[in-house]
Amino acid sequence: MGSRKVTSSEPLDWQGKHVTVAGLGVSGIPAAKVLHARGANVTVVNDGDDARAREQAAELEALGITVRLGDGATLPEGTELVVTAPGWKPDKPLFTAAREAGLEIWGDVELAWRLRGPDAAPWLAITGTNGKTTTTQMLASILKAAGLRTAAVGNIGVSLLDAVLGDEQYDVLAVELSSYQLHWAPSLRAHSAAVLNLAPDHLDWHGSMEAYAADKGRVYEGNRVACVYNVADKATEDLVREADVEEGCRAVGFTLGTPGPSQLGVVEGILVDRAFVEDRHKNAQELAEISDVNPPAPHNIANALAAAALARAFGVPARAVRDGLRDFTPDAHRIAHVADVEAVAYVDDSKATNTHAAEASLAAYESIVWIAGGLAKGAAFDELVAKSAKRLRGVVLIGQDRALIREALARHAPEVPVVDLDRTDTGAMLAAVQEASRLAVAGDTVLLAPACASMDMFANYNKRGDAFAEAVRELGS
Template sequence: MGSGQVTDWQGKHVTVAGLGVSGIPAAKVLHARGAIVTVVNDGDDARAREQAAELEALGITVRLGDGATLPEGTELIVTTPGWKPDKPLFAAAREAGVDIWGDVELAWRLRGPDAAPWLAVTGTNGKTTTVQMLASILKAAGLCTAAVGNIGVSLLDVVLGEEQYDVLAVELSSYQLHWAPSLRAHSAAVLNLAPDHLDWHGSMEAYAADKGRIYEGNRVACVYNVADKATEDLVREADVEEGCRAIGFTLGTPGPSQLGVVDGILVDRAFVENRQKNAQELAEVSDVNPSAPHNIANALAAAALARAFGVPAAAVRDGLRNFTPDAHRIAHVADVAGVAYIDDSKATNTHAAEASLAAYESIVWIAGGLAKGATFDELVAKSAKRLRAVVLIGKDRALIREALARHAPEVPVVDLDRTDTGAMLAAVREAQRLAAAGDTVLLAPACASMDMFANYNKRGDAFAEAVRELGA
């Protein structure tokens, strides 16, 4: 179906794969444009039947319990991001020469001729925070913008809505990028790369390649992390528009074409006249909340994208000052008897947990959950000197326990053989027993939450509630 915008959907046979949060809106949007839509879904539970009934009432065909067979006459598949590339449905589509798009690709194709440019962000960790910081900076510059995409705001809704935006701050996951071949951002950033979702992508190389798609066709800037060479390699491999620049961010002193930190000041040596000699002050480290090292890096990436869009330095400072981080991201819950209790339930993989652990000196670490194929040796080896004690919960806690035995054998470990939700209160009580004044009790699980909780928010809420009980 080419790579440009599609205007005529009348009579086109489109199969939507999955009833998820992006599948249902996609089916409705395409049906409203005259496409003949069939939704296929692996599951056939009560929730799926309820969703199917809603779509069937509109005249959309739904096939439950059969996500493997390609419906006859299919000219295009639109998939929800979670469906793995190795699904039999996609193999059948490739054999039949049928294109496969994700929800981001569909939104990109459906946007109007005067649509707002996209400033796009991906990376293993920090995406949501960076996109929210970016939107805050853009707003401080007086621009009409929104933080959208993988952050929970449907791009389809945004591009088809009434609001006219100047620019969009777009969070994109590796899943979404995999299925978005024609996306072309104004500027984009890859914050970092660490093994994650390898069960979906199949290999680290495939995962990195999907992240790197965000740079394809960039017009102004490809923003990379100086401390993470893999991100710079992706810039080198990208096919960008003539004149597009590679812009690095670093926690150290920036070189030309970089943003960095000098004496507690965030500075820009990329978007200034005579960048060999000049630097522009953007903000103070204290303007970034919280000012943990990995969050300073997020702020620099957001600033780089905003500056690529022509935002003045004062708006970077004001936008960072105005920004409030989401719950469960290195959130200070309380101090009890001289011990700080920090909720970083959002640290659902080893890379995020490593950044969190690096922010504190003496830690009682609460960890564990669903490992998603991760290994923990590198994380434990890097963090061992900061660990006073560890409390383990969750299904795959043995993997962390074994890594601790190998790399931090002297650190006391409490292994709670529980996956019920009450385990969090027990974990916090154990952590309190192990902690001394001046320590930090840190929930940074390095694992997903679904073995015990509906999501990482609920896990963080349980931690905060348990801490409040200590102080009661």
Template sequence: MGSRQVTTWAGRNITVAGLGVSGISAARALAGFGASVTVVDGGDSPAHRERAAALEAEGISVRLADAETLPEGTDLVVTSPGWKPGSPLFVAADAAGVDVVGDVEIAWRLRGPDAAPWLAVTGTNGKTTTTQMLASILSAAGLRTAAVGNIGTPIIDVVLSAEPHDVLAVELSSYQLHWAPSLRAHSAVVLNLAPDHLDWHGSMEAYAADKGRIYEGNRVACVYNAADKATEDLVREADVEEGCRAIGFTLGTPAPSQLGVVEGILVDRAFVEDRGRQAQELAEVTDVQPPAPHNIANALAAAALARAFGVPAAAVRDGLRAFRPDAHRIQHVADVGGVAYIDDSKATNTHAAEASLAAYESIVWIAGGLAKGATFDELVAKSAKRLRGVVLFGADRALIREALARHAPEVPVVDLDRTDTGAMLEAVQEATRLACPGDTVLMAPACASMDMFTNYNQRGDRFAEAVRELGAASA
């Protein structure tokens, strides 16, 4: 904690919005630099009061059951990622001429002069997997690194940690990017763009613009998806440092300044001496698990960022071989009666579900939940030929049912009029009834989980429990 940070923050009156993990991290860090910190939160549960008491014991003020009133004297508001820009607290801040920033912005401002550079990852889908792949590759190269940001340890804690890092693999959500105007990464990628969180951003244009902030000020490489023109457009619009390059990734044969796939080999035609005639072999498709198309794309994006940082080809291969995805991301749960049961509870929007559905040939699809403003016609139309049957549950299941009626009328649909946690067991039972040997029962809900479950992790756990119960019954 150098003097630069202390003089920047000491004596300031800072309001932190949200008593969650990132809010608590920001409050403690800023109080540690001498700021006068007040945390506000609309909740007032026993858990809220317990967290508040812990902060108050450290000299941090906490105001519960009122997240709308701006504390008097506030000169900066630090928000947790999920708070909407139109929240009354932020409207009041704007009226008072007070800036609102996020925890990522605070982390960026708290970096010391010799801080590790950031390799930044965003996109509608695949962010966490790509960031973890990148960290695995960087580690395989012998670099001290961590996967941080929208996953794992709060990024402020990592920036202020005494543990040294050579480089950070940073996952950033559109929310975090919205509130991080100063961020300037070494290199960054937007993996893909599809409608998501439009209820938060207000429009697809605003959502894309926030994603595009990740490219601002990039020094070495802006990595984009050659199959998603919108990501390339964001690169073209970005204000980057002189010499920063646009690097594409593709599941096909790469052009110069791209990474791609040739005869089952991941190859690099971007970070080689003669891009016109040379290609560097990085890894085999089989080194990526699972080798579904969208996961190969994730691996190429991670490899591009690592190569931009100077990582050798062998470390890309070794890092991808060592990587294993988190639970609930196209996770094979079991085979029962010749039917494979796959948990992709992390598929919380249509774009993620489309990628998941594309990985299998004959599917009984379990879907539904909170649509977050999404529509399902394109997803169903693209996936119809793979569907043997569909089981629906959740608050917005009617939207999917109507899209199925329009684009896949011949596919049998079971509509469970339930939004309780116990619906998962019935969903698995109904999917099993529709499935034949050789089919895949795929839970890729295309929706958020909070209408029925605490989060997508709990939803995936309930699916796995139901499948295990099914397996035990058939044993």
């Protein structure tokens, strides 16, 4: 960790500034409106030219904003700044032209950061391959339990622009950030930040694992109080070591084991803090019990420790950590218990859309009938199957890329019974649950943790989880 003093950016004069906004949608439209309201000369460019895009364009044009549909590749003449939707890939011709012209390229997070007022609430930032949303919500719950005015914002669905520019006053913000958003946020400087874990994901966008990790690591740049890392994931600690932070900022680890000094961890079923206490070499502060974490699966306890570390970095008392964790209810489709049918538990973790998330989900149960498959997104499954083989009672495979999982099972768990459903229709979920129920015995868990994206069969992972829950209800009726 290098040290430096970071100062706030100066207020910008937007009057007459020519800004190109790349992309309509949840970030592009608010950005265009905000900049236009500040006197900027805004042009929005968009690749698509469908009915929805034309409707959105008409809304902006009525305000006096120029919109170019079907042409997201060409940089408008006179552009002085580009503000992009986070999902636009860095190698797009528009950005190549902007870089060649010496222009800055900002994302919506960067724009929100630059538009903050002088008394703006500090940000506690969270990123990682998996667990971001749950950890951010846990953090917000803990901050609220401490009596602080806060909100869970960012990639979580609440616009950072709305949080920064709205009428509501906050003491602190819990900010979820994706690797896309961090790539386009060069001047972001959080109070404290956490990288929960790192595993291959979105490599088609970033180009390499090294580039993906580097973008995640941007969340630590300029941290003031704490860089929170995962002791079990050395890559996150490496990012802390490489970060350029403010003088006095500390590295704080979280672990499912007994914590050392400057770490949070678990001792005999108790979440404890040895980082934000007096004489951390000798003392520890009890924060909560494992039973206060919902659900108390290992990866979710890690999420709770990361949230607790950020809250403690902000000065939150131990009692608020416990109360906030007790008050927290996870979103649907995240290791959610659906029902018990004939002494078999049915658990929906449709949100486990990659191998890293599925591995954490499978580690939470001792004897599992696993429902898996979908769109693999270039993933390999050998490591996941090898690590989880001893827990598998049986496997039911669905979806377009199920053969990849079947082949990994043949190599690493050949004794495990496998039902390969040659179907990608939405009705396949009912058949999958019925097959899983036949493989399961009392005490088992039937776990939907697909390790794949859902779009080959369902609109999104929510719909996939809903189909699983409905199939379980039908099974039990």
